[in-house]
Amino acid sequence: QKEVEQNSGPLSVPEGAIASLNCTYSDRGSQSFFWYRQYSGKSPELIMSIYSNGDKEDGRFTAQLNKASQYVSLLIRDSQPSDSATYLCAVNRPSGGGADGLTFGKGTHLIIQP
């Protein structure tokens, strides 16, 4: 069973600080990695995707990928109360080249304290 593991939290971070969210995955064949943000009662929203080892930055968000260690992380700089949400890590299902869906972690609940 291919797995994606996340700490469920809650992770509490002061406003303005850096929030660090981590994810590990079990299948070395995974090639594409995604972070989704989900507000309570809403559907997941894609915020970052990463394919290559290293860092990828988009505004206040940085995704980091280390395939050798099989982990993905998401950094949120200058955290805002509006960043409070559940963050889902997802990896492609290796069969089908990624066209056949994603495997999701159960999510980390992030709370930004004003």
Add this chain to the structure above:
Amino acid sequence: DVKVTQSSRYLVKRTGEKVFLECVQDMDHENMFWYRQDPGLGLRLIYFSYDVKMKEKGDIPEGYSVSREKKERFSLILESASTNQTSMYLCASSLLTGTGYEQYFGPGTRLTVT
């Protein structure tokens, strides 16, 4: 922007009823997906489709079927609804980018079976 719509936000059905959940995307995406999301279990893939008339089982297809008669529309069918199918149902479609198949979700349908 990718637009994925679902026919209902909230639905209440009785045990044994046949239930149709409809999903439409307007971006000409080849791939479409149905997930369910439950507390403590996360997002789980039910069925997906590569193209019109094509369907593939995901991780939890039991008790469900799907239909894809047109490229933009993907329907989830509960042949005989049961209480354990009470859940949030999320439809998604995917686009191939430089980082893999990025999935975009509809707003979700919260189904209650009584």
